[in-house]
Amino acid sequence: MSEEKLMSKKKPAYPVNKKLDGYLHRYSRKIEIPIFYEDLLRFAGSVVVYDADGEDTLWVRVYYSDFDREEIDLSLKKVYSILHSDGGDRILDYLNVDAVDYCTFGNSKPFRIKIRNILNDNYTYFYVKKTDASRVYGLELEHMLSPYNLNFLVFGDTLIEEHIAGIPGDVFIEDMLPKCTEAEKAQLAKEFVKFNERCMIRLLGDMRSYNYVIVPVHDFDHVVYKIRAIDFDQQCFEGKLKVYRPQFFKENFRMVELVRTKLQKYSVDQYKIEERSIVAKRILSSGDRIKRLLDACVIDDISLEDNITRLKMEIYELAKDINFKKCNTMGEVLALALDFVKRNYQDVNMSKIFDN
Template sequence: MSEEKLMSKKKPAYPISKELDEYLDYYNRKIEIPIHYEDLLRFSGSVAVYDANDEDTLWVRVYYPEFDRDEIDLALKRVYSIFVSDGSDSILQYLNVDYVDYCTFGNSKPFRIKVRNILNDNYTLLYVKKTDASRVYGLELEHMLSPYNLNFVIYENTLIEEHIVGIPGDLFIKNNLPECSSFDKAQIAKEFVKFNERCMIRLLGDMRSYNYVVVPTHDFDSVVYKIRAIDFDQQCYEGKLKVYRPQFFKENNVMVDLVQNKLTINSVEQYILEERSIIAKRILSWGRRLKLLLEICRKDKISTPENTEMLKTQLQELTGDIKFRDSKNMGEVLTYALDFVKRNYEDVSMKQIIEKKF
C-alpha cells in the first residue's frame, strides 16, 4: 500500500483546550518562557545543513539581523535555564547558543537549538515548535506508557521539547544494521516487535524510520538496543489502523524482514504479550493522572468524524470488543483501546491480533 493512500495528505494542528491547559499547568508542563515560536521566524538568511557524508539533512541553519541576534540568544539561554535548571540568570554567562536550525520538512516545522556550556563544552539540544493538542497528548502518553520519561513544556502557542538521544532509524538501517552481529539483529527484531505493539496500543501513528531512533547501550561485553519514538503529532488522528503499526511503512521493510528471519511466530507472540503486560501495568500504576488525561481527551477534538468511524470499526473487528462501536470521538477510541489492554492482557488470544506479515 502506498504512503499516499495509507495516510492523509496533511494533518491540521489542533488547539490546546482549556481543560488540557489546566492539566498541563497542574502537572508543571506549563511554564512562562521569554520567547515564542514566531520570534524565531524572524531570521534573515539560512544555509543548508549537510551531514558527514555531504548529504542534505533537510535542516537549514538560520541567521538573524545583528539587532535581533543578541535578544534571541539571551532569550534562548533563559529558556535553557528554565527548562533544565532553576530558572535563574546565574548560569547565563557560561552558556553559548551555537546555532539555530530550522526544518521545513514535516508538519511541525521545528527549530533545533544547540546550547553549549563554555566551561566544559557539554551541550543540550532543544526543539521549539508550535503547540498542537495531538502532539501534547502523544508526549504525555509516551511519558506514561513507554519505558521513557519525557521533558517538555508549553507556553501559550509555543512547545519546547528536550532532544531524544539516539541514531535516527533510517540512518541506523542504512549504516549500522549491516554491521550488527546475528545476535544483535535478533535483539533488534525483538525490540521492533515491541515497538510496533506499543505504537498500536496507544495509537501513535506515522512511525516511519525517520520518526524513531535506535538507542544502543553498552552493557558489559554486549550492546543492548532500544527503539524510541521521537515524533508525536500523529497521535490518535488517522482512521486506518495500519498507520499505527510501524511494520506497514515501506521505510521499515528491512526491520520487518529482520523479524521474519530472526524470530519464530512463538517468539513474536511472546514479545507481544510481554509488551501488552508491561503497558497494562503502567496504565494501572499511573492511575489518576492517566485517567484525568483520558477524560480531557474524550471531550477534545483531535481528529475527524470519518477517521474516528473508520478506526473504531477496524479496532472492533480486530479485538471483538463491542465497546468500540459506541465511540463518539478519538478520545473515546483511545480510552477503550487502553481499557481493552488493561482488562485482557493476561488472557487475550495473541494469534488473533498478529498480522500475517510477521
C-alpha cells in the first residue's frame, strides 16, 4: 500500500482542553516559560544545515537581529534551566546557545535548540514546538507505557520537549544494519516486533524509520539495540489500523525482512505476548495517573469522525469486543484498547492461579 493511501496528507493541531490542562498542572508538566514558539519565528534569516556527507538535512540554522538575539538567548537558557534543573538563574552564566535550527519538514515545524556548557563543552538539545493535544497525549503515554521516561513542558501554545538521543532509524538501516552481526540482527528483529506491538496497543501512528531512533546499549561483551519513538504527532488520529503498525511502512521494509528471516512464528508470537504483558503491567502500576489522562482524552476532539468510525470497526474486527462499536471519540477507542489489553492480562493470570 502506498504511503499516500496509508496516511492523511495533513493532520490539524488540536488545542489542549480544560481537563487535559488540569492534568498537566497536576503532574508539573504545565510551567510558565519565558519564551513562546511564535517568538522564535522572528528570525532575520537562515542558512541550510548539511550533514557530514553534504546532504541537506531539511533543517535551517536561523539567526536574529542583535536586539532580538540577546533576549532570545537569555530566554532559551532559562527554558533549559526549567527543563533540566531547578529553574534557577545561577547556571545561566555557564550556558551558551550554540544554535537555533528550524525544521521545514513535517507537521510540527519545530525549533531545535543546542545548549552548551562553556566550562566543559558538553552540550544537549531541546525542542520548541506548537502545542498539540495529540502530541501531549502521545508524550504522556510514552512516559507511562514504554520503557522510557520523557521530560516535557507545556505553557499556552508552546511545547518544550527534551531531546531523545539515538541513531535515526533511516540512518541506522542504511549505514549500520549491514554491518551488524547475525546475532545483532536477530536481536533487532525481536525489538522491532515489540516496538510494533507497543505502537499498535497505544495507537501511536506514523512510525516510519525517521520517526524513531535505534539506541545501542553496551551490555558486558555485546551490544543490545533498543528502539524509541521520537515523534508523537500521530497519536490517535488516523482511521486505518495499519498506520499504528510500523511494519506496514515501506521505510521499515528491511526491519520487517529481519523479522521474517531471523525469527520463527512461535518467537514472534512470544514477543508480542511479552510486550502486551509488560504494557498491561505498566497500566496497572500507573494507578490514577493514566486514568486521569484517559478521562481527559475520552471527551477530547483529536480526530475526524470518519477516522473514528473506521478505526473502531477495524479494531472490533480484530478484538471481537462489541464495546468498540459504541465508541464516539478517539479517546474512547484508546481507553477501551488499553482496558482490553489489561483485562486479557488479568484474565490469563487469574486462570493460571485457578489452574494451580
